[in-house]
Amino acid sequence: MNISATVSELHTELVNVDRKRLRFRVDRRAYTDDEVFRRERDIIFNKCWLYLGHASEIPAAGDFLTRTVGGYDLIFSRDTAGDIHAYFNACSHRGSTVCRERSGRARVFTCPYHGWVYDLAGRLRDQGAKSGYPANFNADGAYDLRRVPRLEAYRDLYFVNYNPRAIGLAEYLAGAADYLDLVADQAESGMEIIAGGVSLEASGNWKLLMENSYDAYHGPSLHSTYFEFLDQRVASSNMAGTQSGFGCGLGMGHGVFELNLRSGRPIAQWIPPFGEDAKPKIEAIKRRLVEKFGRERADRMAERQRNLIIFPNLVVNDNLGISVRTVFPKSPSRMTVDIWVMGPKGEDPMFRKLRLDNYLTFVGPTGFATPDDIEAFDLCQRGSVHSPHAWSDISKGMSEDEDLLHARADFMDEAQMRGWWAQWDRLIGGAETLEAAAPGDAR
Amino acid sequence: MSDAGLRASVEDFLYREAELLDRWRLNEWVELFTPDGYYLVAPLGLDDPRNADPQSMLFLVADDRTRIGQRATRLLKKGAHAEYPHSRTRHTVSNVMIEDHDGDTVRAAANFITWRARNREVVSYMGRTYYTLATAADDFHIREKRVCLDLELLAPQGSLAIIL
Numbered sequence: 322m323n324i325s326a327t328v329s330e331l332h333t334e335l336v337n338v339d340r341k342r343l344r345f346r347v348d349r350r351a352y353t354d355d356e357v358f359r360r361e362r363d364i365i366f367n368k369c370w371l372y373l374g375h376a377s378e379i380p381a382a383g384d385f386l387t388r389t390v391g392g393y394d395l396i397f398s399r400d401t402a403g404d405i406h407a408y409f410n411a412c413s414h415r416g417s418t419v420c421r422e423r424s425g426r427a428r429v430f431t432c433p434y435h436g437w438v439y440d441l442a443g444r445l446r447d448q449g450a451k452s453g454y455p456a457n458f459n460a461d462g463a464y465d466l467r468r469v470p471r472l473e474a475y476r477d478l479y480f481v482n483y484n485p486r487a488i489g490l491a492e493y494l495a496g497a498a499d500y501l502d503l504v505a506d507q508a509e510s511g512m513e514i515i516a517g518g519v520s521l522e523a524s525g526n527w528k529l530l531m532e533n534s535y536d537a538y539h540g541p542s543l544h545s546t547y548f549e550f551l552d553q554r555v556a557s558s559n560m561a562g563t564q565s566g567f568g569c570g571l572g573m574g575h576g577v578f579e580l581n582l583r584s585g586r587p588i589a590q591w592i593p594p595f596g597e598d599a600k601p602k603i604e605a606i607k608r609r610l611v612e613k614f615g616r617e618r619a620d621r622m623a624e625r626q627r628n629l630i631i632f633p634n635l636v637v638n639d640n641l642g643i644s645v646r647t648v649f650p651k652s653p654s655r656m657t658v659d660i661w662v663m664g665p666k667g668e669d670p671m672f673r674k675l676r677l678d679n680y681l682t683f684v685g686p687t688g689f690a691t692p693d694d695i696e697a698f699d700l701c702q703r704g705s706v707h708s709p710h711a712w713s714d715i716s717k718g719m720s721e722d723e724d725l726l727h728a729r730a731d732f733m734d735e736a737q738m739r740g741w742w743a744q745w746d747r748l749i750g751g752a753e754t755l756e757a758a759a760p761g762d763a764r
Numbered sequence: 765m766s767d768a769g770l771r772a773s774v775e776d777f778l779y780r781e782a783e784l785l786d787r788w789r790l791n792e793w794v795e796l797f798t799p800d801g802y803y804l805v806a807p808l809g810l811d812d813p814r815n816a817d818p819q820s821m822l823f824l825v826a827d828d829r830t831r832i833g834q835r836a837t838r839l840l841k842k843g844a845h846a847e848y849p850h851s852r853t854r855h856t857v858s859n860v861m862i863e864d865h866d867g868d869t870v871r872a873a874a875n876f877i878t879w880r881a882r883n884r885e886v887v888s889y890m891g892r893t894y895y896t897l898a899t900a901a902d903d904f905h906i907r908e909k910r911v912c913l914d915l916e917l918l919a920p921q922g923s924l925a926i927i928l
Binding site: 423519673685 | 820
């Protein structure tokens with residue numbers, strides 16, 4: 322398939338904008354085509370910053386975890402000096418997987434095949450052989466575990482990039498950084514990933530989940546049973562009829578919607594179902610937020626909810642609790658999803674329970690809503706395969722002169738998705754490389 | 765009652781529970797729980813899921829009696845899209861062991877395989893379930909049902925919309 326530049330404003334033939342008729346459309350082959358899948362691997366997942374993990378998951382020296390990010394098996398570790406590393410989980414000798422555990426604490430990793438031993442900083446310590454190698458065999462470090470080309474962190478969130486020439490993480494995050502601050506600032510003691518994350522594999526192209534993650538429009542129809550449940554639970558908190566908010570692109574393909582839903586938040590919005598005991602504690606948290614960040618920002622942190630996407634594949638839902646998800650394509654029609662829940666370190670057990678309850682009833686694969694999203698991905702994928710020459714429409718709330726990467730509209734609209742697709746189009750079409758200009762390059 | 769007799773009674777109860785679930789008689793299934801009953805599905809991949817605490821860890825399911833009822837109510841609606849049309853399930857229970865019992869409480873464990881067929885696909889969920897049963901008048905009610913799946917991740921299942 323030809324996915325080279327054909328349209329003046331856009332850079333692939335798979336994304337189509339018609340400003341006069343206020344139509345923004347995506348060719349369904351973008352969800353089904355093998356060539357697109359390969360291009361995404363080569364370009365999207367090899368050039369973008371990808372979320373690896375949170376510092377709290379490896380809190381102590383010797384802690385490690387293994388994770389597949391963008392198709393590569395990685396080890397995320399903290400060495401004896403406390404420094405954090407990410408390297409490929411493949412032995413420098415013959416390529417065997419070195420670490421087979423999902424997480425743990427260790428002094429060294431020993432490859433099961435010939436017994437090569439690496440420390441937690443990835444340095445080769447021993448080849449398990451008394452003879453056959455010169456004494457200076459690894460003097461240049463060539464046989465250490467191969468480091469991921471780039472590893473950078475923002476507010477304890479660690480990201481990798483497989484392109485050594487990539488722009489820095491801070492520049493990449495663009496307008497999304499402020500939304501990560503709104504999450505990280507909720508805890509004076511820092512945030513932590515709560516034990517019990519879940520991984521799943523589902524039917525459907527990975528981009529369906531990205532669209533879904535900040536799509537408020539589907540809520541009333543697909544999740545009617547969830548909202549009926551919620552209405553029953555928080556009937557007294559006057560949820561209905563008061564919602565307002567916006568959705569927007571944040572640059573670089575990132576996007577968010579934000580609204581004022583009174584569904585209750587451990588930080589820091591009390592509703593009657595939380596119980597009278599919780600009320601003074603939540604009010605105290607709110608007071609501290611006001612002292613620290615001012616009334617306006619504290620209100621925004623406590624009273625408003627956000628679904629944020631960091632391009633290409635990180636979801637941070639700052640709503641009833643805080644959940645973090647990544648999604649990767651396994652094939653054009655299968656995705657893998659990792660889900661974690663985050664909360665303040667040392668959180669009051671009462672609030673920790675509320676937070677987990679909030680999560681459990683909605684966004685988990687066993688909740689009252691997510692299984693229906695997973696059903697919708699399957700339905701969309703089937704339709705896309707059966708009608709490959711059709712377009713998917715992402716026009717809701719479009720304005721004639723909007724800047725696609727920063728489009729802004731009502732939270733029930735689709736502006737944030739247009740920002741995502743505009744960046745996808747720029748990358749796949751070759752108009753954006755996400756590389757820092759080399760000295761002397763004209764940019 | 766002899767241990768064998770007690771085990772037979774518990775098995776009868778578990779078979780009845782499985783039948784209610786397979787026939788989608790979910791409101792009757794809810795009635796099997798005591799008012800303070802819990803339905804729990806522990807996180808995947810733990811060494812000791814049996815002793816994990818749902819108040820401090822993220823469980824797959826941690827329903828009190830109220831939410832057990834809400835789960836059943838939701839699943840029976842047409843708007844529960846993941847289960848509309850309903851899947852066909854087969855809850856199979858085996859290796860039942862009575863772990864201990866006193867006056868009004870029995871602790872039992874059972875292996876299970878639950879098959880789910882829907883949308884031309886068949887997936888299975890397997891593991892061991894730990895029951896705390898309240899005994900009264902020759903019958904049992906569930907005080908806690910803790911499901912410990914032998915899965916590392918929900919692949920290829922994708923989700924767990926049905927009740928195990």
